[in-house]
Amino acid sequence: MERTSVYKQFVAMLELHCRSIQSGFTVALSGGVDSVVLLHLCHTYANQHEGVPIKAVYVNHGLSENAMRWQDFCEQLCKSLSVEFSAATVEVLPKRRVSLEAQARDARYLALDELALPGSALLLGQHADDQVETFLIRLKRGSGLQGLGAMKAVTQLQSGRNCLRPLLGVGRQDIEAFAKTFTLQHIEDESNQSDIFDRNFLRNQVLPLLKARFKGFVPSVLRSIELLQAQQALVDELSEQDLAVCIDNRCLVVEHLNKLSPLRQSNAVRAWLAIQHVDMPSKKQLEQILQQSLYARPDAQVNIQLAKGSVKLYRGKLYWVAKDQAPLQAISDISISEPLSLTDSRQLIVCKGKGVRFPLPSETVTVKFGDLTERVKPLGKPGHNTVKHWLKDLKVPTWERERVPLIFYNETLVAVVGYFVNESYASEQGIYWKEVDARA
Template identity: 35%
Template sequence: MLGALAQAVERLPPARRWLVGLSGGLDSVVLLHGLAQLGGRVGSPGLRAVHVHHGLHARADAWAQHCQVLCDALEVPLDVVRVDARPHRGQSPEAAARHARYQALADQMAPGDALLTAHHRRDQAETLLLQLLRGAGPAGLSAMPRWQPHGSGWHGRPLLDMDRPMLEAHARENGLVWVEDDSNGDLGLDRNLLRHEVMPRLRQRWPSLDTTLARAAGLQAEAQELLAERAREDLQTLRGEAAGTLSIPAIRALRRPRQRNALREWWREKGLPAPNQNRLEALLQQIRDVGPDSGLLVTWPGAEVRGYRDSLHAMAPLPLLDPASVWSWDGIRDLALPELGITLSAQEMLRLHGLEPALLEPPLTVRLRRGGETCRLRGQTRILKKLFQEAGIPPWERDRIPLIHAGDRLAVVWGLWCCDLPAGAGRR
């Protein structure tokens, strides 16, 4: 196995350091042991193990201790990272644990690091079948890539071309000890049902099943690469006037398959999850039918898409805000407004608006738009809503712009306008 592992890591990009995701199970134990044995044979970088402690199993502490014993024997440093893997509403326990695990692993990475995990050929075959049963397209059927960007470095799977029996043989030959997670036998989980009930029967009929499915995944990956290339070309013609947006009329001009393909690539660029097929079709229907000011909005877990003036915007779901919220500000210390994703500071006020907040008429209060506000600009009183419309500010952004009041007067629309103030107010 060591020869195959050496060849596999040579095909991966260079790295400053290898971080091995160590669960304590057979696969990750074999991977760590093999990399430690290779040592300088492949000019390996620094080696470190990371064990993610989910805290969901009664034996979780014992598993972490087992990993520590193994790493001590191999003289490999180990980091044990505890995470909160409880699922959110509507999220499966498996998805929550997986998300928490990969986020924790990414947090341990420094620029140039490689995260190495022990996925092998059977894992690849199972993933392909699971994705097929979920109705996935080429992106999902590509299953797991050999390597991909992750965190501040990349994530590689050097065992992907190896069969599970090869790993078991290496473990026996070297007297390795590993832990068994009894949840792996729970047939109520889709992957376990495939692994223990379905795949063995398929292998009896088609002995080369794992190799064949891995090859099919590779072909899907090639097809997906071509689709992504076409999507990037289409996106160049779909860009809207505002940065990060797409033109709704330009999207309408494409056939449906190219619309879907381009939108999926757009969400991938933004780091947003893609919707399921029903949500995607609902979005395309609105794009086709609605007018420029109809309030186009489609949401799904982790993302939402909104339309304004023939432009399509995509973002993480916006938190609900209380329009009656009021914050007091002394004009000296920074005022963090996490609900708005912004921090107000005297330095930034001076840079943006040429005002020193400490010199404005007290008290200083920060509010949200409720409707009916006016701002006097160059001697003319203007309705704030009209100013926002003229500036092309989308409605959902208008409600999140801090309005700074000095006394009972609107003084600043943060980042946009400084309303007329009494002579010398706010300035030395």
């Protein structure tokens, strides 16, 4: 590949997948050859497209004694290019059943997202050889279709920020040749030489043998990955159709799930958990979820523990309950003209229509949680009773009731979001609050 081809492929990927180039780029800069080349490509592109802002972010995991030296290198490189630079220090504490690599990755993405330019796309320097390594690691783990699809050119962080990998079609050899041609200085991470880590073993021992033995090995694997991703996209379309039938207010309805074939049942559960941003369960855990929910007695208490929470069965519906959810605090004097962000990734938006009347100028609007002893008469219900009574009557699980948003005008409860409104405040041409997932 000629040196100009590296830039052309970078631009092609950028303009194909980046929704708003004028919002700028935030480059994940480690100081290694791939991220240094990526920064220079972005810098060249910005010079040719006036007004495109660039920022580079270095994340110091503290895992190497050379980390501060690498940070200084990155900062000086950015100064020489007149590129804005930030650094973040993150602490990676070992956890059971979670690899150090995975923990470092999660901490890195969180730090990069927090320090990125507002509205910018996050650019990562992963290339074709990294993609092949990821495929082989997933193959070794026995991954399915989605896992073997390896890395996508564009993904989204939980915040909604686009995460772009514009060098996925460029091989390591071409990146190193590009750096040599333009005499780009970069650092070498000493841990890359240690074959203790699976990825390094593949990179240092396995891939060179495969590339030497089989001509065009990397491009062939990339074509297979592209086909796997296309097949996964078809599966995703089928998943959307099944979930449209099976989901009710973020829950999975077992009665509808039971009407699907066994393969589609498994796929629907995986897709439902993905919507909750839950790591995929093991094959054994997935079998437990299906067996215990599809064949449970009506009064059965199903509770299947996963890494970050549990799947619970209540009155024929499956619920995802995240572990260690923090108590929600009341928010006073809220605006009815802007979305309200809660502390658990949910948002409340106000829509016009059948609901409650608009608040008067003398009324302050507040959202509260957990006031289950508050008494109210819902529209169309007989008499007054507590919120706890009405939510139980509506078959809302006990663990969900404390997290249901309650809307107050001054000191009067006027709406229980998603369930009912106070009859005295009801209006056909009023407003109602709708709950959405801010990560979706």
